[in-house]
Amino acid sequence: MTATSAGGGSRAGLIGRLLGGIAEDIGPLAAPVRLLRAKPIPAGIGWPHVLGSLLLALLGLQAVTGVLLELYYCPSTDAAHDSVRYIESSVTFGRLIRGAHHVGATGVVAVLALHLVRTFVWGAYKKPRRVLWITGCLLLLTVLAFGYTGYLLPWDMRAYFGTRVGTSIPAQIPLVGPAIGRLLVGGSEVSQITLSRFHAAHVAILPLVLAALAAAHLGTLLALGITPPGSRVGETAPAVRTFYPFQAAKDGAAILLGVGVVLALGLRGAPLGPPADPTDPFYVPRPEWYFLWLQQLLRLVGPDQQALAAALVPPVLLAILFGLPLLDRSPERHPAKRRVVVVLGGAALAAIGWLTVDGWRSASAEEAAMERRREAASRRASEPPAEPDAAIMERGRALFDGLRCARCHPEGDREEGEDLAPLDGVPSLRAEGSKVRQVWLVDFLQDPHRIYYAPEAEPGTWPTVRMPDFDLSGPEARALTAFLDTRVEPPRVPPRYDAAGSTPERRQRGEEAFRQYLCIQCHRVRDEGGQVGPDMSDAGRRLEPDFMMAMMENPYRINPMSRMRRTIPQGPDAEAIMQAIADYLAAQAGPR
Amino acid sequence: MTVGETRAEGPDAGSAAAADPALDRRRFLGVAATACAGAAAALVAAPATGFLLTPLLRDDETAEWVDLGPVRDLAGPVPRSVRFQVTVRDAYRVRQQTRMAWVVRVGDEVQAYRPECTHLGCAYAWSDAASRFECPCHGGMFTADGTVIAGPPRRPLDRFPHEVRDGRLHIQVGSRRTT
Numbered sequence A: 001m002t003a004t005s006a007g008g009g010s011r012a013g014l015i016g017r018l019l020g021g022i023a024e025d026i027g028p029l030a031a032p033v034r035l036l037r038a039k040p041i042p043a044g045i046g047w048p049h050v051l052g053s054l055l056l057a058l059l060g061l062q063a064v065t066g067v068l069l070e071l072y073y074c075p076s077t078d079a080a081h082d083s084v085r086y087i088e089s090s091v092t093f094g095r096l097i098r099g100a101h102h103v104g105a106t107g108v109v110a111v112l113a114l115h116l117v118r119t120f121v122w123g124a125y126k127k128p129r130r131v132l133w134i135t136g137c138l139l140l141l142t143v144l145a146f147g148y149t150g151y152l153l154p155w156d157m158r159a160y161f162g163t164r165v166g167t168s169i170p171a172q173i174p175l176v177g178p179a180i181g182r183l184l185v186g187g188s189e190v191s192q193i194t195l196s197r198f199h200a201a202h203v204a205i206l207p208l209v210l211a212a213l214a215a216a217h218l219g220t221l222l223a224l225g226i227t228p229p230g231s232r233v234g235e236t237a238p239a240v241r242t243f244y245p246f247q248a249a250k251d252g253a254a255i256l257l258g259v260g261v262v263l264a265l266g267l268r269g270a271p272l273g274p275p276a277d278p279t280d281p282f283y284v285p286r287p288e289w290y291f292l293w294l295q296q297l298l299r300l301v302g303p304d305q306q307a308l309a310a311a312l313v314p315p316v317l318l319a320i321l322f323g324l325p326l327l328d329r330s331p332e333r334h335p336a337k338r339r340v341v342v343v344l345g346g347a348a349l350a351a352i353g354w355l356t357v358d359g360w361r362s363a364s365a366e367e368a369a370m371e372r373r374r375e376a377a378s379r380r381a382s383e384p385p386a387e388p389d390a391a392i393m394e395r396g397r398a399l400f401d402g403l404r405c406a407r408c409h410p411e412g413d414r415e416e417g418e419d420l421a422p423l424d425g426v427p428s429l430r431a432e433g434s435k436v437r438q439v440w441l442v443d444f445l446q447d448p449h450r451i452y453y454a455p456e457a458e459p460g461t462w463p464t465v466r467m468p469d470f471d472l473s474g475p476e477a478r479a480l481t482a483f484l485d486t487r488v489e490p491p492r493v494p495p496r497y498d499a500a501g502s503t504p505e506r507r508q509r510g511e512e513a514f515r516q517y518l519c520i521q522c523h524r525v526r527d528e529g530g531q532v533g534p535d536m537s538d539a540g541r542r543l544e545p546d547f548m549m550a551m552m553e554n555p556y557r558i559n560p561m562s563r564m565r566r567t568i569p570q571g572p573d574a575e576a577i578m579q580a581i582a583d584y585l586a587a588q589a590g591p592r
Numbered sequence B: 001m002t003v004g005e006t007r008a009e010g011p012d013a014g015s016a017a018a019a020d021p022a023l024d025r026r027r028f029l030g031v032a033a034t035a036c037a038g039a040a041a042a043l044v045a046a047p048a049t050g051f052l053l054t055p056l057l058r059d060d061e062t063a064e065w066v067d068l069g070p071v072r073d074l075a076g077p078v079p080r081s082v083r084f085q086v087t088v089r090d091a092y093r094v095r096q097q098t099r100m101a102w103v104v105r106v107g108d109e110v111q112a113y114r115p116e117c118t119h120l121g122c123a124y125a126w127s128d129a130a131s132r133f134e135c136p137c138h139g140g141m142f143t144a145d146g147t148v149i150a151g152p153p154r155r156p157l158d159r160f161p162h163e164v165r166d167g168r169l170h171i172q173v174g175s176r177r178t179t
Helices: A002-006 A014-037 A047-070 A080-090 A094-121 A130-150 A157-171 A177-185 A192-224 A243-266 A289-301 A306-322 A339-380 A390-402 A438-446 A474-485 A504-516 A545-553 A574-586 B019-052
Strands: A040-042 A239-242 B063-070 B080-090 B093-106 B109-113 B125-127 B132-134 B148-150 B162-165 B168-174
Touching: A014 A192, A014 A243, A040 A243, A047 A094, A047 A192, A047 A243, A047 B019, A080 A094, A094 A130, A094 A243, A094 A289, A094 A339, A094 B019, A130 A192, A130 A289, A130 A306, A157 A177, A157 A192, A157 A289, A177 A192, A177 A306, A239 A243, A243 B019, A289 A306, A289 A339, A339 A438, A390 A474, A438 A474, A504 A574, A545 A574, B063 B080, B093 B168, B109 B162, B109 B168
Parallel strands: none
Antiparallel strands: A040 A239, B063 B168, B080 B093, B093 B109, B125 B132, B162 B168
């Protein structure tokens, strides 16, 4: 009706006739619009049903803001962050457009979730609209994939670490995980190829997928019509009015409100952290809020079952979601007549909500703890080591007992039999003062990390249990270090390292001896060496030279469980060789 | 099942006499729907337009003095192409670029020309055989002092603003054209 009336005969000019002709030509193309306008809708359709239109509008807004951002964005690890900052600072309305794209993403997920809940409550996924439900679920996955890929593009700390974790989770899946991880990342680590792939997916592949799915979803909806609320499967409800203008007005109001809210919140811009820095040890990755629940769920499962959980949980949840029309086959649509299904769905929703809140809280707590540690680290550098006076010693002992360090670190004497079985490879602390250097221990206690860096080393040769982070403050770590430093065993680790005799020539001889006596077969120094024993790249910072010499002398005497064997032959030269090797290792201060 | 162009079937369409109010309501809702959609589109279009027009609104012109070297070595009666390094701020990147100028002495005057033809910006070159600048694209030709001899160019070669300080030739490199 719109098409033909436009060119009607009143104005008989050439232009009028021309336009009329064109209007007639494109008339058939407007058929879907006419169909939608005149679409009969049953009673009970109202505000809850604006969500679909609102979602479509918000997706359109994302497309507009996304294309605009693409005019300036550069998907290169060197330039991405700068280009985003440029958009924020130098492009007219750049801050608003990026802010709207950021807020809009959250808006899309939120409205999609509400749309899905409404569909669920109304039982609208039942026959004959099962295809509609399937395309809707696929749209949900597509939208989540948009979020997953878009998260990386600013290439700031949040993006980088978030994606590093986000790609590591599927990589844990048994058997196929590593391949999935490599495919996602485009290699062995998050890098330029990752950024290029995520960008291509975000701006080219996913939009096509989304457009196709949305067209299928809307086409099906137009053909089948909206589910009459409360009707049984097979029942038809009388249409009471047309889509236009009754529902269209509500849709329009909702769209105006939604777009207005997104733009208003977008005025604040979107967060942009410092550029990605893989060396920052204090950064706590946090996924986008709509992935928090999944991360928290995997976390609750515990580290041992996590790989299995990563493999099982998402597919099972997806199977339930997609399979809903097959699981709930009763002809009833009204929620009151589908109590079991509705209660189960509500419980699932509540669980997701709780996990999200819980995940949010624990992520915030971790961030606060890391911030404290970052401050402590910057203070530590300037502070002199504390004097081990009696009060500090007492505090250290109290921490040692309070934190129950002896639970994992064997305390009993081997000869007398043990009351606590040592966990695989966890070192004894009986001679910690003879073994490690204070400066290293203070650091380590505040930020425990593996000494054996190589994850591919033979299992059983390094602690399978990582030392938990007790979130110690600087003074606490120093007190505990002062206490542990008193635990020395002069009989087993006698002072014998000749520090005064250290010369560059002796260190050079030590490096040669380190190779000649096969130390390098098991120990790594920087880029070279085996991975059976601990990495010696930071031995000078970490270990007392006396202890290294005692290990070279007789490993069994220090630790009967050690796989280390003496390789330096007995003889008059042995002492000089060991002094040289200890000297060489004492000079190794990196990489930490 | 088709309702089509039914007039008045709002929720309160029961009262048969209310044909006119129902029609008004229908018209009002139609206008409201269109207005809302239009307003939402305008809300987006306004900042989007500004975003798109940024190149018109932003002044990204740069001007920087560059030392080309001793003027005695550079400027002779035969034009020479002189390459120089310049640090360019290119949107969000800053980088070193190599650029070029044609330097020539005409009488007592030293001139440094931009290496782009004033017609459509092709690179031109000095022809020793013909003793003139020739542009390969559309046959533009210039004398050593930059005057157009033949072809489509409408104005003489663009010159870099220049100065001779302590016997060294400095030119002002910028995006703005100065003749």
